[in-house]
Amino acid sequence: MTIRIAMWSGPRAISTAMMRAWENRSDTHVIDEPLYAHYLKATGAGHPGADEVIATCDTSWESVSRELVEISSNEIIYQKHMTHHLLGMIDRTWIDRLINCFLLRSPARMAVSLDRVTPDPTIADTGLSEQLELFQRECDRRGTPPPVVVSADVLGDPRGMLTALCCAIGVPFDEAMLSWPAGPRDSDGAWAPHWYRTVEASTGFGPPRLEETLVPDRLLGIIDQMQELYDQMAVHSLSPVRTEAQDVADL
Numbered sequence: 001m002t003i004r005i006a007m008w009s010g011p012r013a014i015s016t017a018m019m020r021a022w023e024n025r026s027d028t029h030v031i032d033e034p035l036y037a038h039y040l041k042a043t044g045a046g047h048p049g050a051d052e053v054i055a056t057c058d059t060s061w062e063s064v065s066r067e068l069v070e071i072s073s074n075e076i077i078y079q080k081h082m083t084h085h086l087l088g089m090i091d092r093t094w095i096d097r098l099i100n101c102f103l104l105r106s107p108a109r110m111a112v113s114l115d116r117v118t119p120d121p122t123i124a125d126t127g128l129s130e131q132l133e134l135f136q137r138e139c140d141r142r143g144t145p146p147p148v149v150v151s152a153d154v155l156g157d158p159r160g161m162l163t164a165l166c167c168a169i170g171v172p173f174d175e176a177m178l179s180w181p182a183g184p185r186d187s188d189g190a191w192a193p194h195w196y197r198t199v200e201a202s203t204g205f206g207p208p209r210l211e212e213t214l215v216p217d218r219l220l221g222i223i224d225q226m227q228e229l230y231d232q233m234a235v236h237s238l239s240p241v242r243t244e245a246q247d248v249a250d251l
Contacts, residue, residue: 007103018154023185033081033085061087128226154205159178
């Protein structure tokens, strides 16, 4: 039986590091932002490398979505999705056939980080509206909230949070998820040279940032908008699972 996991996040939320963690499992195949080419063609967004992505990747959401739900393998299929790629014209019913999970980052940190690459970001740039829409759809469909993880929690306790996520999905935790070799991957999207420099140098989840985030006044308005959407999902975030190894280390 093929297990198809979709991780839905906004930008700047350790989504690529999370993809690395899953890809480092021997039983998992990853798919990197399959709707990105459609998003670029439909919106004309001037992202770095956009022409190459459109020329080399499938720009049809219909054919992409069919492949995502029909791909069959003895492996786990892990799909990394950006929620702002889920444009309004895209039918959502195919998503019901996936195990949908949600990755969040605190609004202040996301806004400041996003502002460095997308100056003066709008709420549309964060993907939070689409993320909340999809989260609420999942709540209605399942009758219970789907798995939600917050990036700072993962960085603070990778083992505990990844164990919790695996338990929520129904797959065993794998120690291989905690570290990976540095460098690019064949599975990385064509946009990787423009966006993945930091993660290519990584070999695991880095420590959480403890310093205060310096927020420019011009971002306060969008952060307020983001916070209202974020809070409705973050209240359901998973708590880390303590392992016997961690309990022994604390003695």
